[in-house]
Amino acid sequence: MTTGQFASATLVDRQDETSWRSTIEPGWDIAGNANGGYLLAIAVRALLGATGRPDPVTVTAHFLNPGKPGPVEIDTEVIKEGRRFANASAVVRSDGRPLLSVLGTVGDLSEAGDDLLVDGAPPELPSPERCVFIEATDTFPPPFMGKVELFVHPDDMGFAGHIKSGIPRVTGWFRLPGDEPVDTVGLLCALDAFPPTIFNADLPVAWTPTVELTTHIRARPAPGWLRCRFTTRFITGGFLEEDGEVWDSTDRLVAQSRQLALVPRAHS
Amino acid sequence: MTTGQFASATLVDRQDETSWRSTIEPGWDIAGNANGGYLLAIAVRALLGATGRPDPVTVTAHFLNPGKPGPVEIDTEVIKEGRRFANASAVVRSDGRPLLSVLGTVGDLSEAGDDLLVDGAPPELPSPERCVFIEATDTFPPPFMGKVELFVHPDDMGFAGHIKSGIPRVTGWFRLPGDEPVDTVGLLCALDAFPPTIFNADLPVAWTPTVELTTHIRARPAPGWLRCRFTTRFITGGFLEEDGEVWDSTDRLVAQSRQLALVPRAHS
Incomplete structure (x- = not known):
């Protein structure tokens, strides 16, 4: 495991075969x-x-x-121990x-296979210095933003006060x-760290609670x-999906995500 | 619950608070x-x-x-009973x-919210009579195809012997x-019924075992x-994703899916 603020804020202590303890640190x-994403990382x-x-x-x-913030208990159940992968669930x-309840397949990604088809590319971004750094405040932007470093494309920051792009996208x-x-658990944090795409849609800015996140x-x-x-492509039926991609410094896709979130009742 | 062959092949019998029995019927x-998708429907x-x-x-x-084919046991655990949704897990x-292990949020979709953003459309398809009907055989196409009625776009059937499109898509x-x-459980079957997209990629046709399916x-x-x-957009690292959409007869998006599958080792 790597060391650092994220690693130490996601430490877990085994109590017995299936029970773990951890702490939700303040500021996340x-x-x-x-x-x-931080809660998911603990799980x-x-x-x-x-x-x-x-x-x-x-x-x-x-x-x-x-x-x-405070102590949490995590119950884990190992459902299958395979040669290549294991499958397990957890409830925090x-x-x-x-x-949260979690279901996961885990394994060893040290030897990843070749890239046979890549129908996509990393987002084109100005250098970090030319992007908008999201600084943490006690309210908005939230304290969590002090735990990560996000530099958002200026075109995707219209919601912060200027003119919204009308495109539900954040890069x-x-x-x-x-x-x-950032290890593979840190990627889980990256996948849930950015402002919601719906902030840039032609809708009133509102929080959209996440029902489910798959990584x-x-x-x-x-x-x-x-x-x-x-x-986000579909805001329908009271729900919206948000699809994520994470690309590393070698231009490789390292993670995908999709989450299902609720449209605030006032708009649905 | 609806009645019919699919409904009766996915019946479950409660044994006690957390235990269920069902039967994997032959032919699926x-x-x-x-x-x-059939196994998921039972769960x-x-x-x-x-x-x-x-x-x-x-x-x-x-x-x-x-x-x-044969009897299966299903253990369920209700993790949260909320007003609008419940969350529960199952192992078959x-x-x-x-x-399979399953984690789900369930509720009542009888009153779905409005459609606020639809950045997409149903696939353009020739009429069913002008598509390719997938008839079941003992081997390939598999017996399962006798349990559903699939009419595939001719452009997406190149893998069956003619010229592959080179595009990992099936409509x-x-x-x-x-x-x-087709009720909302039947949609789960639709989301996993079609031939794999990779059959149309510029790769040798091979089965790609599904690790995970989210609907x-x-x-x-x-x-x-x-x-x-x-x-499918990314065949990388030994994995590929397959994204699904299901649209109903009123042109409404009724379901989305993403699955993660393994690239056969010989190709990775």
């Missing part, structure tokens, strides 16, 4: 509630511990209640209240502060900046 | 192994029974072992061997035989034909 929140550290595998391959989380609870650079390396990790990222793209 | 297989019937909710909203399955086992019409209505159900489908589109 959006308006008082812990960021979903996945427990899954990796329970299975003895180094990397998440595909992990799905369902978000059930907001997470507040605070005082017995479920915060930008991601890294962890202090040169902390696919394709490869361990090379050191350096990550470039991320999030897009 | 691909080369002897039950179709993944979801148990999730709906366990929670008393009518519709899957988002369900993820991880495929652990092939399913053969055959003789104690896990076939076509879906319905259940005998005018059986989002946006709305209950209107009666009539469903139009489906499956595409």
Whole structure:
């Protein structure tokens, strides 16, 4: 495991075969509630511990209640131990209240296969200095933004006060502060760190609670900046999806995600 | 619940608070192994029974072992009972061997919200009579194709012997035989019924085992034909994703899916 602020804020302690403890650290929140990718990272550290595998391959989380700073308990169940992959589930609870449920396939991504088809490319971004750095505040931008370094494409920051693009898209650079390396668990944080795409849609800005987030990790990222793209095509039936891609400094796609979020009732 | 061949082949019997029994019916297989969407439908019937909710909203399955015809046991755990949604997990086992693990959020989709953004459209398809009907055989096309009615766009059937499009895409019409209505569980079957997109890529045709399938159900489908589109953009790192969309007869997007599959080792 890497060392650094993210690594230490996602540490888990094994209590027995299936029980773990961890702590939601203060400062990883959006308006008082812990960021979903951060919570997922805690759960996945427990899954990796329970299975003895180094990397998440595909992990799905369902978000059930907001997470507040303080101790959490994680129950893990190893469902299958295969040669190449293991499958396991986890539920993270605070005082017995479920915060998220997780199902994951984990394995070893140290030897990833070749790239046979790449119908896409990293987002084209101005250099980080020419992007908009999201600085943390006590309210908005939220405290969580102090735990990561996001530089968002100026065209995707219209929601912050100027003219919205009308395109539900957010692209930008991601890294962890202090040169902390981003491992495959850190990618889970990158996949849920950016402002919601819907902020740039031609709709009133409003928070969209995530119901579910599925992540696919394709490869361990090379050191350096990550470039991320999030897009939404369908805001229908009271729901919207947000598709994410993360590309590493060698121009390789290292992760994909899709989340399902709720359209605030006032708009649906 | 609707009645018909699909409905009866996905029936589940409650044994106690958390245990269910069902049967993998013969004929729902691909080369002897039950179709993944069919297995998922069985698991979801148990999730709906366990929670008393009518519709899957988002369900993820991880495929652990092939399913053969015969009895299966399903263990369910209700993780959260909310006002609008419930969250629950399930593991389907055959003789104690896990076939798939499932995590789902379920609810009532009878009153779906408005469509606020639709950046897409149903696939353009010739009429079903001018598409290629996939008839079942004992080998390939597999027996499963006798349980559904698929009419695939001729341009997406090049893999069957003529000239491959080189585009990893499959589009076509879906319905259940005998005018059986497709409910929201039937949509899960539609999302995993078509030939793999990779069959049309410029790669040797090979089976790609599914690791994980995530489905989002946006709305209950209107009666009539469903139009489906499956595409793949990235075959990298030994994995490929396949994204699915299902549109109903009123041109409404009713479901999305993404699956992660393994590239056969010989090609990776």
